[in-house]
Amino acid sequence: xxxxxxxxxxxxxxxxxxxxxxxxxxxxxxxxxxxxxxxxxxxxxxxxxxxxxxxxxxxxxxxxxxxxxxxxxxxxxxxxxxxxxxxxxxxxxxxxxxxxxxxxxxxxxxxxxxxxxxxxxxxxxxxxxxxxxxxxxxxxxxxxxxxxxxxxxxxxxxxxxxxxxxxxxxxxxxxxxxxxxxxxxxxxxxxxxxxxxxxxxxxxxxxxxxxxxxxxxxxxxxxxxxxxxxxxxxxxxxxxxxxxxxxxxxxxxxxx
Amino acid sequence: xxxxxxxxxxxxxxxxxxxxxxxxxxxxxxxxxxxxxxxxxxxxxxxxxxxxxxxxxxxxxxxxxxxxxxxxxxxxxxxxxxxxxxxxxxxxxxxxxxxxxxxxxxxxxxxxxxxxxxxxxxxxxxxxxxxxxxxxxxxxxxxxxxxxxxxxxxxxxxxxxxxxxxxxxxxxxxxxxxxxxxxxxxxxxxxxxxxxxxxxxxxxxxxxxxxxxxxxxxxxxxxxxxxxxxxxxxxxxxxxxxxxxxxxxxxxxxxxxxxxxxxxxxxxxxxxxxxxxxxxxxxxxxxxxxxxxxxxxxxxxxxxxx
Numbered sequence: 001x002x003x004x005x006x007x008x009x010x011x012x013x014x015x016x017x018x019x020x021x022x023x024x025x026x027x028x029x030x031x032x033x034x035x036x037x038x039x040x041x042x043x044x045x046x047x048x049x050x051x052x053x054x055x056x057x058x059x060x061x062x063x064x065x066x067x068x069x070x071x072x073x074x075x076x077x078x079x080x081x082x083x084x085x086x087x088x089x090x091x092x093x094x095x096x097x098x099x100x101x102x103x104x105x106x107x108x109x110x111x112x113x114x115x116x117x118x119x120x121x122x123x124x125x126x127x128x129x130x131x132x133x134x135x136x137x138x139x140x141x142x143x144x145x146x147x148x149x150x151x152x153x154x155x156x157x158x159x160x161x162x163x164x165x166x167x168x169x170x171x172x173x174x175x176x177x178x179x180x181x182x183x184x185x186x187x188x189x190x191x192x193x194x195x196x197x198x199x200x201x202x203x204x205x206x207x208x209x210x211x212x213x214x215x216x217x218x219x220x221x222x223x224x225x226x227x228x229x230x231x232x233x234x235x236x237x238x239x240x241x242x243x244x245x246x247x248x249x250x251x252x253x254x255x256x
Numbered sequence: 257x258x259x260x261x262x263x264x265x266x267x268x269x270x271x272x273x274x275x276x277x278x279x280x281x282x283x284x285x286x287x288x289x290x291x292x293x294x295x296x297x298x299x300x301x302x303x304x305x306x307x308x309x310x311x312x313x314x315x316x317x318x319x320x321x322x323x324x325x326x327x328x329x330x331x332x333x334x335x336x337x338x339x340x341x342x343x344x345x346x347x348x349x350x351x352x353x354x355x356x357x358x359x360x361x362x363x364x365x366x367x368x369x370x371x372x373x374x375x376x377x378x379x380x381x382x383x384x385x386x387x388x389x390x391x392x393x394x395x396x397x398x399x400x401x402x403x404x405x406x407x408x409x410x411x412x413x414x415x416x417x418x419x420x421x422x423x424x425x426x427x428x429x430x431x432x433x434x435x436x437x438x439x440x441x442x443x444x445x446x447x448x449x450x451x452x453x454x455x456x457x458x459x460x461x462x463x464x465x466x467x468x469x470x471x472x473x474x475x476x477x478x479x480x481x482x483x484x485x486x487x488x489x490x491x492x493x494x495x496x497x498x499x500x501x502x503x504x505x506x507x508x509x510x511x512x513x514x515x516x517x518x519x520x521x522x523x524x525x526x527x528x529x530x531x532x533x534x535x536x537x538x539x540x541x542x543x544x545x546x547x548x549x550x551x552x553x554x555x556x557x558x559x560x561x562x
Contacts, residue, residue: 082417101423104426105430105431108423108430111423112419115420115422115423115426117419120496122497144430
């Protein structure tokens with residue numbers, strides 16, 4: 001099987017400082033990869049580099065499209081990149097306010113990606129939006145409410161619906177559960193696990209929460225100081241950590 | 257009734273000395289013409305230009321007046337309308353401005369004009385291929401309420417990504433049950449560029465489509481010029497199940513009886529009595545004259561509408 005996304009020696013620098021350095025990984029269709037590490041370890045930089053929001057200084061990043069075409073993402077033309085983002089990728093922001101349009105209704109938020117790829121039938125857009133609100137456990141009656149009228153957890157679920165409505169193959173998430181209280185987090189994680197399995201989604205999830213990683217991830221990458229210090233199957237890494245930093249990270253989780 | 261030009265005090269119409277023809281200097285006019293040529297070459301695309309300060313405030317038609325100054329010649333006949341009327345402050349002053357600085361003929365009759373500068377309306381009388389319509393545009397960027405970043409807006413135009421505009425129409429339907437945008441209704445020009453038709457009512461949008469006249473748009477404060485060349489397709493955005501519609505009235509114009517034209521609703525007394533009249537004053541008078549010819553009875557009082 002060809003990997004969906006394949007990174008080799010990916011390096012991002014902010015001037016002389018290192019954002020992330022020499023990161024390599026393969027992501028296969030339907031696979032959930034979690035990137036864990038402390039603040040400042042380069043997790044978000046890596047995610048932004050993969051999302052092509054930050055230019056990479058070195059390395060290569062290849063993506064296989066739905067029709068089998070292999071794309072060199074780092075040298076992709078802008079129109080092609082934007083088309084790819086609209087049709088095959090999603091990006092869930094840590095703060096739903098960054099990923100949603102706060103001054104238009106929930107339905108318009110979910111419908112916008114559809115309209116961006118050419119949907120021009122109001123009734124169908126609305127029906128799809130309503131359906132997706134149901135799938136992320138939002139009350140479809142509130143389709144015409146503004147996102148500001150929603151709670152933080154609901155906004156996050158709305159953002160997820162907005163990202164999944166076009167049927168992407170790869171979703172990048174930056175701390176999707178941070179800033180939510182524990183019970184809401186649990187529900188959201190449950191939802192994410194169900195959706196990724198149902199839709200056969202490949203995900204890269206950045207988190208500092210080992211619990212999130214254990215629940216969602218198939219594979220884990222541990223980062224420190226911009227480098228990947230350990231990677232492997234989730235259970236293997238968490239139950240038998242080899243690197244001192246991973247051992248510290250695992251042992252510093254509070255017992256449930 | 258067409259003798260209104262001569263009613264204005266002769267002194268106000270006299271040519272003033274000391275200004276270049278049509279106020280702007282020749283270099284500025286050339287610069288604007290270059291922008292206009294580019295604009296005509298790429299229908300609907302906004303071309304930046306070095307907008308000059310004009311002797312009227314932004315928002316009063318500084319863009320339109322500069323475009324008119326750049327294209328007007330000695331043989332032109334100018335008509336200026338504001339909200340369809342030739343008699344409002346803005347229309348009277350801009351008309352007089354060109355009468356005094358360029359010494360050109362002015363008119364209130366659409367058929368006589370070679371250049372029509374307009375704010376908020378397209379004349380009801382169909383334009384011909386010998387006429388140019390100049391619009392005054394307050395905000396040339398149709399996306400600006402949805403996408404505040406100018407660089408990003410340009411990118412959306414460049415890459416033909418106009419899904420965002422439909423989000424606005426979607427919101428309209430959600431909140432009002434139908435597309436409630438009634439003026440400055442977004443259009444796609446020549447199947448490519450999204451453009452703001454300036455704040456004309458959407459009633460006038462169909463007139464832009466395949467119009468024989470050249471349509472020029474000038475935004476003075478925003479420093480943009482764009483154009484719709486003659487016989488160019490102009491499509492108003494909509495949804496398949498909520499197609500574009502123009503306004504309709506249950507009333508006829510109380511002066512001329514027209515049911516075809518765009519009507520203004522006027523409140524005529526303190527008790528809230530209303531009156532519907534044509535917004536296009538020239539068209540209204542023409543209809544009255546036609547009616548008078550047909551019945552052979554003079555409508556002296558009705559012809560006096562201001």
